[in-house]
Amino acid sequence: MLFSARFKAILECSGIEILLTAYRAPNMNAFAERFVRSINSECLSQIVFVRQASLDRAIAEYVAHYHDERSHQGIGNEIVSGTAPQRVGEIEVSERLGGLLNYYHRRAALWPRSSIRTLRAWSGVSRTCRFPGLRPYNRNSIDGSPGI
Template identity: 50%
Template sequence: MRAHWGAIAAADFFTTEVWTWRGLVTFYTVFVIDLATRRVQVLGMTLHPDEAFMRQIVRTLTMADAEPCRVLLCDRDAKWSASVRERLEESGIRVVQTPYQSPNANAYAERFVRSIKEECLDRLIPLGEQHFRRAVTEFVAHYHRERNHQGLENALIEGTPTIAAGRVHRQQRLGGLLNYYRGAA
């Protein structure tokens, strides 16, 4: 499996309750995470994850400028229907489904869901779709550029941490919900 590590990605959904003019609604967010680099790509957010939405997800996932992925690990949720899996297979992506009720079989995706919920979405009440989208976008940027990852030997996904003697400067995202500390020059 290590020989193919760079070609494997995991996909999953998570749900978030968002306050809108219509009251509390549930948004479904689908993402993929590259197992080797831990890079996350949010593929879409919707109120109704129907077949048309999933066709768009397949198009997004198979675009030429997307991260190359030859194997996609996903659960047995009905959203990953036979036609969706078939479209992925036709575009050269082998779909491997985890056993029923086995979240540990998709541990990398489940860990990202836990991170985004515990560090961001459980600590705020998104007021509308735009606020929710901004929160997810800011968290993913924080996840890539400012958050250490134990599985990567406490490295950042993008860039390198700046180590400087002297003062420490705090950078904030989402009004201080997400913080990152850098050495000031």
């Protein structure tokens, strides 16, 4: 058996069902292999963990970002959660894990315009910074000025 009895008990206690696949055949579970590669390169290899709790928090933050906030190139750079993108409102950048993971979204158009920065780093909630009047970068501009 690949796993020790203790590790197997931890997985089963967490509600994870162990399925055996062929030895050295990563294509049998390509989705899991891709997720492991992504979390290792984008998160776990970038942080030094001193406690189990900080590792657990980083994994939880990354999973939330992976499923709900990142744009997916395979579906036209749309968000994986399937929510319709807003077309009006100020552009905001939100961060997770102290700025290691960033994503951009539009603030609801009905909210008052302000330059308030809400900082909630390491509290389990993403950090949000609002930039009023920020427009998308104009690729056609020679000097890189904001787009229309």
